[in-house]
Amino acid sequence: MRQAAFYALMKHDFCWKAAPWMTIAVAVLAALRPTGMMEVLFIVIAAVVYGRGNFHAERFVGALPVEGREIFLAQLFSVMFLIGAPAAAAAAIAPGLPYLKIAGACLLMYLAPYSIRTERFAAPKWLRQMVIVLGILLFIAVNISILPLTVTLAMMIPALFFKVWTTVPKSFQLAARNPPGRFVGMKPFTNGQWTLQLVRWPFLRFVVLGWHLILVIPFLFVLGMGAWQWTLFFLFSMSMTFVAWSKFEESAMLLRTLPIPSRTILLTILLPMLAAVAAGYYAGVWPDFPPLRMQIVTITILAGATIVGTLVPATMRWRRVRFVAPLFLAPALTILWRGFRGLPPFPDTNVTGTLLRISRPVPEGVLLVIAAAVLTLLFLALEKVFAESEYAKNPETPARFWRSAE
């Protein structure tokens, strides 16, 4: 174990670099005494840890003169710093929340997938993507304290650490030491999606059943159920939709070269999402169904929001309407702010009520037609944007507006 190598690796780690910024951001928020503090901390840290990517090492690191243990420790310390510093800052400024438990839970969320298949360069891809589910489960456990969390953490963290420490190899491997009987893919770093072997239609399987899309469906379901009032959840689901759409676009790149109408491609991703939201709504209001009018209005709003949620990231690929996406940044930040204050996303949560009042004179049949028209228009807008999108290797995204590339 060499100190210089360890420090070099740690400084190079993304988590280490992000930690100061996170600490400042969390400290500022804590000073404003928001009520949604715990969720903020957890979601932000979880997202960074998850977004960190590979739980082990990149192949780039594999070519460097470092040992596996050095890499593991450097990563672990970076992540601990990323989790610990903001938690400590928040605890100092706004005491009274189980920061230690949150930090411990995040650490567990990092160690658990790491401890699987330590010999290889990366944990299985499906597992890395499942970490977000693990995070949610842990979050619920922290919130409702069903586990004796402290004890669990105190036992599991050292145990997992010990397991990884003893099994991590000196030099990470690309494949298993002894080949299995069944063929295992040799390339752990392709962007291919692991797909379920259920659906027959190949292109459906290709597009719809990627893990990112499967994850967004339950979120939309819960959103429809009424969780949209829970601001941070609302924002998080929208972000997931954003990500899901971006990933979908990557898979769609191939499909566009095939003789499939683009409308069909679009519908294959949109329909499951709309169905999830609608199903969530009905699951939420069951068994007392509100009047039909109310149903129409609410479903239109929910469905419309979902389509807009895919429309916004889609506009980033069409140069002419590139300006649209940054416009949404201000309202998004406002909603985020409201979330910290413990308020629902929209000032007048009675949007539904307002719309109902406006639509009272209109008979239900006409209302249905209007709703369908609105949704169709939104869909056509999406279709147009989808048709115009470009696939430059580094598309000029709005983020470049305030960063100049060399």
Add this chain to the structure above:
Amino acid sequence: MIPVLEWLDVYRSFQRGVPVLNGVSISIAEGEVVGLLGRNGAGKTTLINIAMGMLFPERGSVRLFGLSPMEEPVAVKKRVGYVSEDQIIPSFPTIGEILALHRSLFPQWDESMERDLLDRFSLSLRSRIQFLSKGQARQVALLCAVCHRPELLILDEPAGGLDPAARREFLETSVRLLNREGTTILFSSHNMTDVERIASRVVLLDAGKVRLDRQLDNIREGTCMAIIPRASAPDPGVIAGMPGCLRVREAFDEWHVVVEGSRDSVQERLTAVLGHNGIRCVALPLEELFIEFLGGDRL
């Protein structure tokens, strides 16, 4: 003299019973420039990954400078530079940050070489990796691999997907390294012209085995291809049995035979044995050699 890089009877498979490397033994001495050739999927990348300690050989062993890359990765990798076609440099950091990481890990980092190459490739330290083109990212990888003055440079299709100018620059940097340090170079490539330019030795890998392992000049001067019409020699066994015959392959209605010896002497020999029946002897450029040894029967 310990060989710089040595594979000893390496066997490796990814699916039980289907070997990708089936008993490969190659030994590379100091200062050699070895071109590793083979069809896609022949096992070149696997062989190189085993040398870099990224794969465990099921049977056999690999040694760099006499050390095992899996047991002593630090000691080995300090003296090795590695560039691969699909090496993934993390996209978020800037070039400067990546170089800083390397500088701190390799004590023998040569700053003047770094500056010189950055200048030559027109790279800026502040560019982020994700915004570089493929050629530029590969240049960064090359920079990282050569600036610590490695004794051994391992290149896994380094010029794959690069335009001719970028490929030439890559070669130039390699030649400069050869001149300055006398680095041993192992590179796998599909570009025969590049191989012919700088390789001193060529190893052909096919279906997990070494088919040919010769000095390049020996191939040029000491082998040729005889084209024999089928009618003259209906039985390939006769030809294959002749001394110096390396390979017989069926092509349309002729036999393509790779034979050791100069063109004129081979022509004489074959004519003596088979008669004056339209036998031609032609020179064997590397690309043709590749196809003769590794092409399927359909070619």
Add this chain to the structure above:
Amino acid sequence: MQIVINPSDELPLYRQIMRQIVESIAGGRLKSGDKLASHRELSEQLVIAPLTVKKAYDELEALGYIETQRGRGTFVCHRLPRVNRADQRDQIQLAAMKLLSQAYLAGLRLSEVTAILKDADREITGGARKDKESA
């Protein structure tokens, strides 16, 4: 002088270099005492392995065309190897017959062949022997 190499040529690279250097010496473009590029310079210029250049130079040195002076560089010998003129003349006679038969089969006349020979002379000497007697 500018050396040009072709990696795909059937002649090995070192022989291509040797041939061009010998041609230059023969044509007078390289005179006795002229300095040749070092291994490093030539290999970097042509983008080939330095060992190849070294091999070429070693062979030329063994044949007596060039010599290496330590610390000073590689130079064309002052006293070039004496070739047996009679042998060479026979070989050239054979080559000439081969050349003429090929030309006549292609339908060329002697005057055209002579013009071709003059062109070749110009290329090898680079015009350096303008003042010497013509064919």
